[in-house]
Amino acid sequence: MSSWQIIQQSLPLFEKGFVLTLWLSFLGIIGSIIVGLICSLLKYFRVPVLSQIAAVYVEISRNTPLLVQLFFLYYAFPVFGFKLNAELCGIIGLIFLGGSYMAEGFNGGFDGVAKTQVETGKAIGLSRIQLARYVVFPQGFTLSVPALAANIIFLIKETSIFTVIAIPELTNTALDLIGMYYRSNEYLLVLVIGYAIILIPLSIILTLLEKRVRYGAFGN
Amino acid sequence: MAHSGINVLFEGRNLIRLFGGLWTTVEIAAVALVLGLILGVILGVLRTFPNRLLRLVLRLYLEFFRIVPTVVLLFLFYYILPKQLGVNMPANQVATLVFALWTAAEMSDIVRGALISVPKHQRESGMAIGLNRLQLYRYVLIPQAVSLELPATINLVTRVIKTTSLLMLISVMDVINVGQQVVEANNQKYPTGVFWVYGIIFVMYFAIDYPLSWWAKRMDKKRLERANG
Amino acid sequence: MAKQVIKVEHLEKYYQKDHILHDINFSIDQGEVVALLGPSGSGKSTLIRCLNGLEPYQNGTVTFNGDQVVPTEKNWQKLRQKIGMVFQSYDLFPNLTVLDNILLGPVKVQKQSRETAKAAAEKLLDQVGLREYENVYPRQLSGGQKQRIAIVRALALNPELMLFDEVTASLDPEMVRGVLNIISKLAQDSDMTMIVVTHEMNFAQQIADRVLFLEDGKILEQTKGDQFFKQPQTDRAKEFLESMDF
């Protein structure tokens, strides 16, 4: 069979993988942003106990590989009777990982707000909450957009690791087809294109968004 | 039950083997990092040159490694390269190569970013005393870029180390692959062994990466403090 | 006798081990304009930042309108509505329009209605000649314009005391005059109590009722304005004044 036929025949399967990759990424990213935001708010407002817990979580999550986190969730936890299906493990794993990256992204933005801006806010009598609401958050979110955008791309790529827990996303689909039909060239080509279709436009959009948001807040 | 499971680690040579696997991981990461960081610095410098074609090529190189997930890169290099180009390398070397090229791509961007954020007047002062381009990079820009880029570089290092966990997918006897062997070989005696084996691997990665992240963060904080006066 | 607005007694300030301010004592009456002069690094900024709680101090007391300040963040936050401050870097919020910059304090902190506050703000904008810029963003203003808006923003809270920290230091020389004019007018026409840190000696001479001369964190002399510039009491102050004009 010609390479083109091989590719054509595999497309329906890849399409399923593609959709799954997108869907899992989407949920993972939304979840990560929520978790990250919560952690970074806990830190910003120095909520006792909870902020320390969040800090520990961030360090554990950032300094261990997703693959090992997934192995734990998927293979090790059920030993103690805590069992989730693969997709759920994948999403939880991705959120567990992504939450800390997003938290760092938000923190970086909040920390990046110029000290003079914070002091100016204080000087006109803003309370801590008002300072956050009118000065630190609006500017901090803008500053954190580039880091968040990089994290989004990173998390989408990380879904390729879901292959180890038998989630039929893009990478899993390709590796599986290779194992059955041995046409690695063709399948890997489709795989790379699959990721390119998601990531190239996304990265362009995110860059534009960065510029717009930045212009909106700082005018440059 | 759980505390009996932990003994799986002390059965036979299991623990030593796990550390052996870790050593393989670290070795690959270390060699790849040394090569990748050096290459990355060179490419990063080239990316600040005015030549458009050169910049385009290097940009494409970066984007390729940015867009393709590492798992896929590993398979690409492991299967396609030898077949198409007739080069044949054992898995460890393929892995080292992939990680080195990936590191170089990411590093080139870090270096470029640091170089262009060295204040413009530093570059101009260098030119004003008659330094040529090479001298300008050698004495003025690169030394200053290094301190700017160090935290990002350390973070890249931790990412590379974490990502070595994917080596298990291409027949490298890394710590996770050894872990799987241990799990399989001790399955019946230690049903909860899987928890402890993956547990210790988790701890191993954390033990390597955490000090590095901590260091990077501390430097970043210092830099911020300095910037804020 | 005029009412005493602020009184500082035995104030001591450390940064970690560094002793920055040594036993600072002075008081200011309502309507008085005090110029705080001294060489770079002498502690001028640090001192006025202590006066509105932006810096904690380790010892001594600040008394505002007769009440000794219990230095908690909450108390300071309330007091800051009565103490306006303008910094060197024209520090408008880039994410808000000129008007919103000005209204933030009156509306959100003092809970004035937006209409009342706006009317007051526009009057102030008229005074600094920038009424037509109320709906633009700070990025569209020049440095001198930004600094005038920053002054308006502080005034909008109707403070009883204004602190100015080298408000013209980062302006182009040609822009300086406009900003200083505003402050001069404020000092002369209104009954505003002010502490002004500046390196513009001509300006200081023109507005200061009294000069506090600071060196190495100590008040070396407190002298009436006219007298300080004619014959300062200390040699150090003399030397300082000489170095300021080339």
Added chain:
Amino acid sequence: MAKQVIKVEHLEKYYQKDHILHDINFSIDQGEVVALLGPSGSGKSTLIRCLNGLEPYQNGTVTFNGDQVVPTEKNWQKLRQKIGMVFQSYDLFPNLTVLDNILLGPVKVQKQSRETAKAAAEKLLDQVGLREYENVYPRQLSGGQKQRIAIVRALALNPELMLFDEVTASLDPEMVRGVLNIISKLAQDSDMTMIVVTHEMNFAQQIADRVLFLEDGKILEQTKGDQFFKQPQTDRAKEFLESMDF
């Protein structure tokens, strides 16, 4: 007649569409000190940056020591050894000690031996009173000290022409005098040819043999130093001089 060091003819400079410099013509003889004055944004920095090739120009010629400059990066790089320049921001290399900052040019560019260069550097350091700082890093110096070192670094190459771009603009007022003194001494004692951009009118008056007054990228007047400050020829220059003192 004195030798002509630099001559600029019909120089035009654009940033993309913006026409920044319009038909600039002037020449400077050896030993002459020219003050380049003008309001902010008039193109002073741009002009002197064109004179050592840091900015490309679109039209016109620069002639140095009688040879018209063919404006390639290589040619400029060689010429820059003969044209010293000092900027506003004290721009020492933070990664090198004071001495290494000074020696970089003589040793690496001019290939002098380190010993010879060091001896010369130390003599210059003595002149600016900073000999004892030769082994410290720039961060340990005050702004004024840094700027003096930056001047030494430019002088170490033995340039025939020195360009100064607002070298005191980011200094504390008390630091300004030391730096200006160095330049005055250089102008008076040595036979150095210099172009000086400054906002310090007293200083300009004291050193300038001639003033070039720039506005909107055009040379509005070229006048002898004493005369410019007493009675400038154009109204714009008069107005400018008035605005400079409060």
Added chain:
Amino acid sequence: SGCGSNSKSSKSASQSSNNPSTVQQIKKRGTIRIAVFGDLPPYGWVNKQGQRVGYDLTLARQIAKDLKVKPKFVQVNANNRVDALNSNKVDLVLANFTVTPQRKQVIDFASPYMKVSVGVVSPKSKAITKASQLQGKNLIVTKGTTAENYFTSKQTGVNLLKFDSKTQQFNALKNNRGVALADDNSYLYAWVKDQPKYTVGIKSIGPKQYIAPAVKKGNKSLLDWTNKDIKKLNNNGFFEKDYNSQLKPYFGKEVKPSDIVIK
């Protein structure tokens, strides 16, 4: 599904590189690189001393010995076996490699040394005994195995969970991620012996198949040599010995040597 199952040839896979795996080359090099499993007791696995052992490993060592070279083992997963040959990572695959028509098109198999067919293991409590019970349920397989191939093409109503390694698939079964697990029945026998809660409910499904060594397509030199060696080993009773030492301890009573070994 079923795509490519009737593919005619896969020349591209073997064409391009010249062959470094001839008998002559191997002898010259002094080592033979053999692909084996690392997590599949009792065929190819690593014991707790860290030694590679198992039925395939004993054979591998014997072959190396007969070739008078040292063996060098490369651990593979099921779905890497073909590519390991084609990308010249190994000379020979001895990793429980089942002979199938598709595989024959991309690599060359030597004479088989074991019999096998796909079996299905499930918990005794909810034993699966007929393929029809699997309809619409999750069945665990490893990528690139004959079990996967069989269910993909012949039992399309079954929902497959596909793993990379044997460790992962057995773990998944124990975590009840599927109702059953399909793989070569020979491993399943071994596995259930130590897992008394499980049973090989379907002993054999699909066609009878054979396990054989594999070489890169067109490597006639090594193929011929291997065929000769297998014949010799068969004649001198090597496989029975191998069975007795490596497999017998792992199998229950229901398995006889003749179920596995080719006579």
